Amino acid sequence: MTEQVKQVGEQEVTLLPEGNIATPQGFTAGGVHCGIRKTKLDFGWVYSDVPATTAGVYTTNIFQAAPLKVTQESISSGQKIQALLVNSGIANACTGEQGLADAYQMRKWGAEAFRVPEQFTAIASTGLIGEPLPMEKIKYGIDQIQMQGNHHSNRFEQAILTTDTREKAIAVEIEIDGQKISIGGAAKGSGMIHPNMATMLSFITTDAAVEAEALSLALKDITNTSFNMITVDGDTSTNDMVLVLANGKAGNELLHEGHPDWSLFKQGLAIVCEALAKEIARDGEGATKLVEVQVEGAESDQAARAVSKAIISSNLIKTAIHGADANWGRIITAIGYSDQPVDPDKVSISLGPVLVVNKGMPVPFDEAAAKDHLLQDNVSIHTDLGSGTGKATAWGCDLSYDYVRINASYRT
Amino acid sequence: MTEQVKQVGEQEVTLLPEGNIATPQGFTAGGVHCGIRKTKLDFGWVYSDVPATTAGVYTTNIFQAAPLKVTQESISSGQKIQALLVNSGIANACTGEQGLADAYQMRKWGAEAFRVPEQFTAIASTGLIGEPLPMEKIKYGIDQIQMQGNHHSNRFEQAILTTDTREKAIAVEIEIDGQKISIGGAAKGSGMIHPNMATMLSFITTDAAVEAEALSLALKDITNTSFNMITVDGDTSTNDMVLVLANGKAGNELLHEGHPDWSLFKQGLAIVCEALAKEIARDGEGATKLVEVQVEGAESDQAARAVSKAIISSNLIKTAIHGADANWGRIITAIGYSDQPVDPDKVSISLGPVLVVNKGMPVPFDEAAAKDHLLQDNVSIHTDLGSGTGKATAWGCDLSYDYVRINASYRT
Known part of the structure; x- marks a missing residue:
């Protein structure tokens, strides 16, 4: 993606050509191979230097997978997330009590590895439904992260893919209160894609300081005109989730609905969400256009x-x-x-x-x-x-x- | 289909191995080639010796094709149909005022050919949307019918097909008031198939004498558990229609909801509808099972x-x-x-x-x-x-x- 500028009133949203989920200040990300998939990366992580205000939207499928339950619990306890761990290959869906216990265990190990509280830790899984999460591989993945980190954002984007043919990344920059603020995102999704929320994971980071409720409302609004407007095959999956983490490292005044630049921020977030949504649709299973x-x-x-x-x-x-x-x-x-x-x-x-x-x-x-x-x-x-x-x-x-x-x- | 007997309480519904839409007494049917399709039969007809009490269900698509409007007008004027004409290849849908005029003209020619009033004549079309009905070919088809007739039921079943790979025919026999009564049916449908009503035409005949309102209610009921329960691709077309014609030639007492054998008749009709619906699903475009x-x-x-x-x-x-x-x-x-x-x-x-x-x-x-x-x-x-x-x-x-x-x- 080449650099582009989009006018929002008298202000601008700038697309960053090489931007990604680790572009916003204070975020790092990476991915490792833990052995769930044969050779491809299958375990990714995102970390924020400080706890980030977080909002999420989740699948409407009745069979909601275990990791979504655990992540919602984390976020609802204090609206803050600092570490995010994602495995691909196995969805940990339709796995009953054991699946829920495994999801809690994955969160616990993740929290320990990043030395953050469990309630500041989010997890996600994508892949086959009905198979138990291979916990020794998950543990191995977390150990790998601790030892090597593999701090390369594009490794995160690779690690969350399943039948996708390419990574999906974007970042934009806006100026608020004289501060440069960026918003970055990564997504996966290729089959079982349909409004509302698909086999789709999408993670967005920003160094803006944003009030929690405003962030949550903005994400819901924007999801309805971006992620919920794509379809590949009409099937809404058990594991869909979009998270946005705002860690405030840019040092702007707290953004809220009354802030003069609120619509600029929201527009920036919308551009990121829409770009990721379109990339998912374009990479639909077997799609040629x-x-x-x-x-x-x-x-x-x-x-x-x-x-x-x-x-x-x-x-x-x-x-x-x-x-x-x-x-x-x-x-x-x-x-x-x-x-x-x-x-x-x-x-x-x-x-x-x-x-x-x-x-x-x-x-x-x-x-x-x-x-x-x-x-x-x-x-x-x-x-x-x-x-x-x-x-x-x-x-x-x-x-x-x-x-x-x-x-x-x-x-x- | 080999002969089979289905028990309904103490009574029986017998499947007739070679049965079809012309099995019930007083019905004849056939098909000709009028040139809309390259070489395949493309113009079919069903005729009853006497006006038959008729009920219909129609597509719920907002863009209802012209022939459906004309046929509904015929039926609602007196609930009787004696002649039915069907072309394949061109759907006469999304054809505006001209399409409606063409449909009336097709009904008029059909009525003249069979020497029945226009309001006793039903028409149907299936095929491409948005193309005008080629009226000189329609006229040629009607002339052919007048000259040769081609009274072979399986020519009717062939003439109504589009992307279908095979004819769909069935007939059953029941006994009511000591009279043998038969119900026969023909259908087409392969793509654009979805509840409610698909690119699907289905025509059912019976020599039973049936009260008009009861017939109409029975058809609606049965459609909900047969034709409206099939899908090939989720697309509900502009031209779907199911008609049932009951000409009373069997000589039974008029069937109505209070008649002791009403449920037997309804069961017979349901078996015919369900069999045709399943044949349509089995012959879905590209289907192997x-x-x-x-x-x-x-x-x-x-x-x-x-x-x-x-x-x-x-x-x-x-x-x-x-x-x-x-x-x-x-x-x-x-x-x-x-x-x-x-x-x-x-x-x-x-x-x-x-x-x-x-x-x-x-x-x-x-x-x-x-x-x-x-x-x-x-x-x-x-x-x-x-x-x-x-x-x-x-x-x-x-x-x-x-x-x-x-x-x-x-x-x-």
Whole structure:
């Protein structure tokens, strides 16, 4: 990612080309191989010099995995986290009492290794469901961290991946109270991706000082328009979690909803979340392209979100995009079954720059131009429902042979 | 299908091995090639010697296609249909005023050909969305019917297919008031298949005399546990329709809800609908097997239906079944996001005869036996939620490379 500047009113959010989760002051991160996965890194950590104010959002799946329960307990005890430990390969989900005991044990070892209280320690797991956490490997991973550290952020980003094909990292910089403040993030997620919260882990750090409740509300808001707007396959997993840690090392005045720069900070956080969400969608299992669906003219933002999710989730649309086939009939169909207030005679649809449906009726269009757009790495579908001011954007990917190949034998 | 007898109380429903939509007395059916599709039959008809009491259910998609509007108008004017005309290849959906005019014209020509009033004529179309109905081909098809008839029922079943790989036909026989009564059916549907009503056309005939309102209520009831419980890809189309025509030629006393044999008739109709629904699921685009998901122990039938649909709709489960991978974690996950009242600690899951989850916890199981089951043509997933008496069954198919291949280039 090259350096870019995004204007927010008269202020700026600067993308840092090499930024990552360890960019904000006072954060270090790394990853080791503990043996759960064959050769790839499978155990990552993030550490803050001081306890960081922390907010989280978690999967809505009824079968919530053990590490999420333990991490929520940590955060709710004082809204502070200093150490975060994540393993990939085994999700520690559907593992009952033993799974919960194992998660507590993983937290305890982590706390000891980083010499922080257990309630300042967060944990996460991702991978296979229903297998017990291999505790001797977890212990080995923690010992490795203590001995070597491996303080390289990109090792953290590698260590949290499962079927992902690439690391997902970003950082941005803003200026508040004359202080440079940065926000960094890392994520994993490739399959079982769907609103609300997917097999998706996302960790965000900032050196800003932020009031706990404001941070929590901001994260919930932003999650609804970023992580909850992506889908790969419609399956919401047991282990999804987004955490944001704010350690205050930048020395700014405490940010809260009344602070003049609050919207700038929130915008910076939103850019980080949206960038990570899009990277997850782009790296969907078997995906060959990122698909962005913009819906406007809906009766409400909520209706726009539902329509955009119906479009982005349709297997028929995803396969048509895979084949670069301008099959707008499937888009009409998805809008029609989204169960939202839609007037068929007011709907317009464009594929990239090419208008294909105007006020409910197909229009003659340049097939070659439409195909050209669908062959790009970034495909956009724009829909105007013509009935109001509600709007939303959703992200997803195409459905390919490789999706089937990957998922026909993930476990074996 | 070999002859089988199903016991309903002390009475019997007999499956007729060679039965089809023209089995009931007084019905004839056929199909011709009118040139919409390259070489395959693409124009089918069903005719009853006398006007038949008719009930219908229709797609819930907001973009309801023109022929559905015209057919609903016919039926609502007197609840009688005598002639039915169906073309495949072009759906006449999203075609605006012209599409509606074309649908009326198709009905008019059909009525003239069969010498019945327009309001006794039903029409249906299936195929590409957004293309105008090629009226000269439709006219040619109707002329062909008038000249040759082609009175072979299996030509009707062929003529209504699109991406289907095989015809779908069934008939059963029951005895009411000492009269033999038969119920026959034909269906098409392969992609864009999802509750409620899919790219699915289903036509059912019976020589029973049935009171109009009772027939309508019975069809709605039965649709909810048959056609609305199948999914191929989660997309509900613009053209779905199920019609049942009862012409009374068997000479029984008029059937109604108070008739002692009402439940027998309803059971016969249910068997026909369920058989056609399963055939559609089995012939899902790219499908290599039929998947049956049974859910019991739910707090209500409605909750059981929602859970079974979540399971049958999951791409991750469908690909795992395609790969014969006993990945029960994905079933747990789907149950968990179905948004129904489920107690995680009470859920049990079996793959065919193999118990894999018992009361929320994985159990050691014979991987080879589970794989053996998943390699069958008929796969069953059984879930007991352990929380009540609600139950439901849903049907679907696996997700294969061929699904992607077929749908990446349907239009081109």
